Amino acid sequence: MTTRDVHVGATTLAVTEVGDGPAVVFLHGFPLSARMWEHQLASLPSGWRGVAPDLRGFARSSGTPSARHVTDHASDVLGLIDAVGGPVVLVGLSMGGYIAFECWRQRPAAIRALVLADTRAEGDSDEARAKRGTLQRAAAEQGSAAVIDAMLPNLLGETTQATDPHLAVQLRQWALESRAEGVIDALEVLKTRPDSRPTLGTITCPTLVIVGEEDTLTPRAVAQVMADGIPGAQLVRIPLAGHMSNLEQPEAFTRALGAFLHAV
Ligand code: MLT
Numbered sequence: 001m002t003t004r005d006v007h008v009g010a011t012t013l014a015v016t017e018v019g020d021g022p023a024v025v026f027l028h029g030f031p032l033s034a035r036m037w038e039h040q041l042a043s044l045p046s047g048w049r050g051v052a053p054d055l056r057g058f059a060r061s062s063g064t065p066s067a068r069h070v071t072d073h074a075s076d077v078l079g080l081i082d083a084v085g086g087p088v089v090l091v092g093l094s095m096g097g098y099i100a101f102e103c104w105r106q107r108p109a110a111i112r113a114l115v116l117a118d119t120r121a122e123g124d125s126d127e128a129r130a131k132r133g134t135l136q137r138a139a140a141e142q143g144s145a146a147v148i149d150a151m152l153p154n155l156l157g158e159t160t161q162a163t164d165p166h167l168a169v170q171l172r173q174w175a176l177e178s179r180a181e182g183v184i185d186a187l188e189v190l191k192t193r194p195d196s197r198p199t200l201g202t203i204t205c206p207t208l209v210i211v212g213e214e215d216t217l218t219p220r221a222v223a224q225v226m227a228d229g230i231p232g233a234q235l236v237r238i239p240l241a242g243h244m245s246n247l248e249q250p251e252a253f254t255r256a257l258g259a260f261l262h263a264v
Pocket of ligand 1: 028029030031093094095096190217243
């Protein structure tokens with residue numbers, strides 16, 4: 001597994017890669033980085049190339065101007081797809097899923113298949129936007145630690161919280177690799193993202209929806225909305241996992257992904 005810089009316009013994405021073949025591009029959740037995909041990259045079936053960027057403003061990536069809207073990330077990701085050669089299987093967890101919807105809207109031909117994990121089609125409610133504003137102020141005053149500390153109790157399922165305290169420490173370390181400015185801008189991206197429900201019926205590529213059964217941030221009901229709205233979508237529920245299903249139950253997640261790739 002190697003990490004290299006890929007230049008897309010004025011953005012430099014740190015991209016972790018493994019394997020050879022058609023690409024599977026992994027988009028991370030907020031406020032993390034490509035590191036969250038290490039298990040899936042290491043376990044990718046042979047014949048596939050795994051590609052995982054730190055998105056603009058996160059961890060080892062940089063870019064000016066910073067991403068303030070989901071369209072900014074989508075243009076980076078589409079530039080990355082051009083660089084690695086599409087069409088790709090696009091895997092997005094939570095924020096990564098919001099960006100995957102935007103990539104589909106902008107250029108469906110770049111996407112061979114979609115995996116939408118622990119994400120939602122709905123935009124933010126007024127209450128959610130207000131909470132993002134509070135987090136932006138906290139990050140400006142206290143740095144990115146304030147954001148990850150506020151989010152951690154909701155990122156992991158109750159089983160993981162009881163059995164694997166190390167994972168919370170790991171997530172915190174990864175989140176602290178991002179500067180406060182990047183995290184503040186990313187909160188703007190989350191706050192202003194559009195409602196993707198009208199997009200669901202337009203998705204014509206093979207789609208897998210994954211949800212951790214203990215996910216409280218993007219629970220089973222919102223996964224069901226996506227699975228019902230996307231023609232032919234398949235829904236896989238991961239037992240004993242919360243919002244970070246790929247990290248909490250990596251084998252089960254990777255198995256579901258592998259079976260999907262086999263069928264694509
Ligand atoms: C994520 O995991 O990317 C975040 O929970 C997304 C969000 O807060 O909407």
